[in-house]
Amino acid sequence: xxxxxxxxxVTTTAPLLDFHDVEMTFPDGTVALRGVDLSVSRGEFVSVxxxxxxxxxxxxxxxxxxxxxxxxxAQLRTDRIGYVFQDATLLPWRSVEANVELLAELGxxxxxxxxxxxxxxxxxxxxxxxxxxxxxxxxxxxRMRTSxxxxxxxxxxxxxxxxxxxxxxEITRERLNDELLRLFVQQRFxxxxxxxxxxxxxxxxxxxxxxxxxxxxxxxxFDVPFPMPRDPDIRFTPEFADLVGQVxxxxxxxxx
Amino acid sequence: xxxxADSTGIATQAGSAEASRRGGRExxxxxxxxxxxxxxxxxxxxxxxxxxxxxxAYYASQQLAFLVxxxxxxxxxxxxxxxxxxQLLVDLGNSAVVAxxxxxxxxxxxxxxxxxxxxxxxxERSLYPYAVILQCIPILALVPLIGxxxxxxxxxxxxxxxxxxxxxxxxxxxxxxQSADRGQRELFQLQGAGRWTRLTKxxxxxxxxxxxxxxxxxxxxxxxxxxxxxxxFQRGTPGLGVLIQVSTSRLNGPGTxxxxxxxxxxxxxxFLLFGLLGKLAVGKWYDFG
Numbered sequence: 219x220x221x222x223x224x225x226x227x228v229t230t231t232a233p234l235l236d237f238h239d240v241e242m243t244f245p246d247g248t249v250a251l252r253g254v255d256l257s258v259s260r261g262e263f264v265s266v267x268x269x270x271x272x273x274x275x276x277x278x279x280x281x282x283x284x285x286x287x288x289x290x291x292a293q294l295r296t297d298r299i300g301y302v303f304q305d306a307t308l309l310p311w312r313s314v315e316a317n318v319e320l321l322a323e324l325g326x327x328x329x330x331x332x333x334x335x336x337x338x339x340x341x342x343x344x345x346x347x348x349x350x351x352x353x354x355x356x357x358x359x360x361r362m363r364t365s366x367x368x369x370x371x372x373x374x375x376x377x378x379x380x381x382x383x384x385x386x387x388e389i390t391r392e393r394l395n396d397e398l399l400r401l402f403v404q405q406r407f408x409x410x411x412x413x414x415x416x417x418x419x420x421x422x423x424x425x426x427x428x429x430x431x432x433x434x435x436x437x438x439x440f441d442v443p444f445p446m447p448r449d450p451d452i453r454f455t456p457e458f459a460d461l462v463g464q465v466x467x468x469x470x471x472x473x474x
Numbered sequence: 475x476x477x478x479a480d481s482t483g484i485a486t487q488a489g490s491a492e493a494s495r496r497g498g499r500e501x502x503x504x505x506x507x508x509x510x511x512x513x514x515x516x517x518x519x520x521x522x523x524x525x526x527x528x529x530x531a532y533y534a535s536q537q538l539a540f541l542v543x544x545x546x547x548x549x550x551x552x553x554x555x556x557x558x559x560x561q562l563l564v565d566l567g568n569s570a571v572v573a574x575x576x577x578x579x580x581x582x583x584x585x586x587x588x589x590x591x592x593x594x595x596x597x598e599r600s601l602y603p604y605a606v607i608l609q610c611i612p613i614l615a616l617v618p619l620i621g622x623x624x625x626x627x628x629x630x631x632x633x634x635x636x637x638x639x640x641x642x643x644x645x646x647x648x649x650x651x652q653s654a655d656r657g658q659r660e661l662f663q664l665q666g667a668g669r670w671t672r673l674t675k676x677x678x679x680x681x682x683x684x685x686x687x688x689x690x691x692x693x694x695x696x697x698x699x700x701x702x703x704x705x706x707f708q709r710g711t712p713g714l715g716v717l718i719q720v721s722t723s724r725l726n727g728p729g730t731x732x733x734x735x736x737x738x739x740x741x742x743x744x745f746l747l748f749g750l751l752g753k754l755a756v757g758k759w760y761d762f763g
Binding site for chain 2: 304305310311325
């Protein structure tokens, strides 16, 4: 059983997420975003890097509908949206399995069906055997996997990630990067990934967007040429290092 | 256990299994040192009883034995005095009924009050001050009014009990209902969950640990409420509060002490009982001390 209708790459006509000239001004007058044009299609994995406070997260909150833009248009062409928060945001009184079932439960999916969905998702993130564990019995990485599995039960077409691995140590982070790439290759969702790690952005993405400091706007967009599925060792090639260098350079310029 | 799994920081299954094994050992060590600590209060207890005997002997020599009776006489009054023990048990029952009735009402009203306040900031702003005011009113000042309005029997004793024990229920429940973090709330919001779903599946379960903390405190206070209520509203079937007064006025030292100790034990038992209940309810996922 797969979580999507088709695991083959899909050629899309219209992007699933389309930002046009999006601006965000908070009630206190802070301009968080200005003139942002951004689109994400199925089969695209777009990472956004930028200095802290540049409105990266605001971008994601607008995309998810948690907030609405003060000007411009933010168009969504799917209602199957997965959202992975900075923290795992698990409910501590629920087992791994019950946590993974939560979203389907809130969506009114019948018990048997959400059981099956949860089992598949738990299997996909490599947590088989931990179904009845409570969050406090898990490591940080395993909690994040549970959080990923929870979103996977929605069969998301558009997957939004808000610095999900920022709090994890290097080894766990790299491992989860690989897992995420595997899921992406398998499911071909549209991904929008916020991070402040340039190498993580380059490694995961088909496209890297660099944002400037407040008010956040897009400075440069880099296409990442490396093919999917990605060899983990690609991180040690000169081409990879070169691209990371370019992105970092652009990031520094945008900051000044 | 969580901290240990975190500090190893490795997400592999083997790593975490190892961590939980180590976690298990850690808890066992902590538990055995906790059982050692039982000796310390016990030693204090023995010393206190010794001092008590000393004091009792002194007052007996001054012909004032009723002020500090010998401990064994108090024990006799509590368990084996055919003229006193049956009355003590009846009064204990009466006080327990008042305390538990008052506590139940405090729980229902307190939780409902807090749930109402958790639904909107303006409701909270409008209603919370009254919880604080209720907490601040000197019960003594209200006694004549309560008596005149509701009589000097069971009902008034229960009202005093509710007034004394409700505040921790309101404040702890409210705090608990608001303890779900922003990410968790947004998770529910993204799925289009309504107020009721959010309350039953997120806020209420998240509030359980602090509700039980409040419950434990309120349970202790409800016993105080029942005893205090007795002092002012003595008609009908009063409890230990009246027994304490009557025993004192009859210079029945052992009886006075027996009633006081029984009232204290009722408080301790109720406190422990609700602590245990809390542990059973949320101990699996929350370190309920």
